């Protein structure tokens with residue numbers, strides 16, 4: 275039973291949310307708040323009750339309708355008003371807005387404009403908590419509409435399999451946008467929870483004390499290690515889906531019924547029953563109103579961000595590192611696959627925050643045998659996941675936000691297609707959208723490689739897709755030593771890094787560097803000096819370019835080969851310097867030519883002063899079709915050393 279003081283505090287917290295959002299509605303109407311606004315007026319009891327038992331270091335993930343959650347978890351209204359007005363002093367430095375309010379320093383890992391995206395992020399934070407044994411619980415807020423999303427399924431299943439301390443808190447307000455819940459789901463949430471082997475509790479989401487009591491139990495149980503639980507709070511929103519919604523979908527009778535159950539009315543009855551005097555309640559109301567009016571005034575006085583800071587918070591500064599010394603000629607030899615395994619081993623051993631997760635990376639040691647033995651050595655820090663790529667990348671995002679350095683594996687680069695949101699909208703954007711507050715030291719290891727009839731869905735080189743996303747770092751090493759040094763740098767990097775290996779190189783041998791070999795990210799390298807033609811390449815194609823250069827040396831054509839090593843950010847300094855001497859440029863990659871990274875390189879080289887090149891810039895890549903299966907077709911599709919040599923000859927002759 276809540277004490278009188280607790281009931282009064284619940285009352286105060288709900289009034290803060292109600293008053294905050296009423297003011298936001300007015301500010302939006304008057305044009306002081308731009309963008310989209312989704313208000314939760316009518317749902318205050320769910321937000322306050324759900325956060326009631328949380329410790330300051332517990333975490334929440336929220337939704338597009340998240341003002342109430344953030345206030346209930348402890349954010350100050352002034353920073354939120356300033357954010358909504360797009361001010362530099364806003365909670366997200368004016369980079370987030372209503373749908374993205376966050377403050378990771380007090381456990382708010384973000385409201386989210388993507389339905390259901392917060393669930394795997396909460397799972398990641400809970401994984402961090404489980405690995406650290408710090409007793410933190412994650413609460414994932416979501417709406418009834420989110421239950422239809424695949425990400426919901428992946429997140430809840432993973433949390434159940436790993437017995438994670440997460441409470442999945444559904445605010446069932448009866449609608450997803452304009453669609454009644456009955457048209458969206460054929461089974462109840464209770465039945466679904468049972469299907470995942472997860473506990474379920476229903477609660478009147480408009481009764482704050484009831485929600486707080488249910489959540490106290492759920493949070494305690496999760497903290498004690500009993501795994502995830504689903505709480506479904508039935509509630510109702512008074513405003514439209516968004517401000518300006520014509521609201522054609524609800525009946526007058528429905529609105530009347532819910533009016534009697536407004537959370538402030540329900541709680542007033544409880545306070546009446548407890549004998550809490552009216553003047554105490556009124557004093558709270560007056561104080562809240564005054565504080566909110568002051569907060570609006572304070573936010574109005576804040577200036578907008580300086581436009582000169584537009585580029586801030588996209589990428590965190592990387593550790594300054596020198597290029598490691600050249601490898602001695604008598605260095606021992608190792609394979610690319612040894613490089614990956616030993617880089618993971620060294621980072622796991624050296625940093626408690628590092629963990630590895632993915633499909634069959636633990637007991638099975640990865641389908642290519644890359645992680646064999648690491649699970650035996652590091653236990654739960656090397657863990658198998660279900661086949662749930664959104665949850666795999668999402669758990670990496672959430673764990674990174676919780677301060678870990680996750681290394682998650684996407685078995686094949688092509689599988690990007692089933693989890694792109696977590697890279698595109700979450701990992702890449704959260705540091706920016708939180709004004710630099712979100713940690714995102716995430717590494718996504720993956721591999722590709724055509725040439726072995728793996729077919730259209732297991733072969734493609736998709737780095738340009740990733741490099742086109744501001745905020746992502748994309749690394750594609752070509753040698754065992756670079757693989758070792760760059761993977762270590764990726765894991766240590768404060769930014770989200772997609773580390774793309776070429777599986778045809780796994781068995782390739784090369785000199786093994788010393789254990790402390792770390793290669794700086796974002797630096798290309800001249801791997802063969804030459805005078806007549808510059809060839810820029812990446813990953814396995816570097817070796818094809820080198821073979822072509824060898825063949826052409828006999829014909830008197832001297833070829834300089836540059837290995838990009840990192841695709842984003844591109845380091846074109848050595849390329850420009852080289853082209854300045856050779857005046858001829860060929861770019862060779864395994865990806866299809868149109869819209870590939872070759873286009874970006876060609877445009878930059880052309881812009882930066884080489885209009886008097888001796889020949890037009892040439893690009894070589896795969897034909898613009900999906901990767902074919904038949905070996906004959908695949909050979910015709912994929913460029914090789916012969917194609918590169920032919921292109922160089924043509925360039926050299928012009």
Ligand SMILES: Cc1ncc(C[n+]2csc(CCOP(=O)(O)OP(=O)(O)O)c2C)c(N)n1
Pocket residue numbers: 337338339387388389390416417418419420421447449450451515
């Ligand atoms: C992945 C994705 N699909 C669609 C949308 C558009 N959209 C935003 S909110 C919403 C309805 C969500 O309903 P629910 O989960 O019940 O939350 P509520 O709005 O009721 O709080 C939709 C379809 C989106 N933002 N993200």
Ligand SMILES: [Mg+2]
Pocket residue numbers: 417418419445446447448449450451
């Ligand atoms: Mg809803």
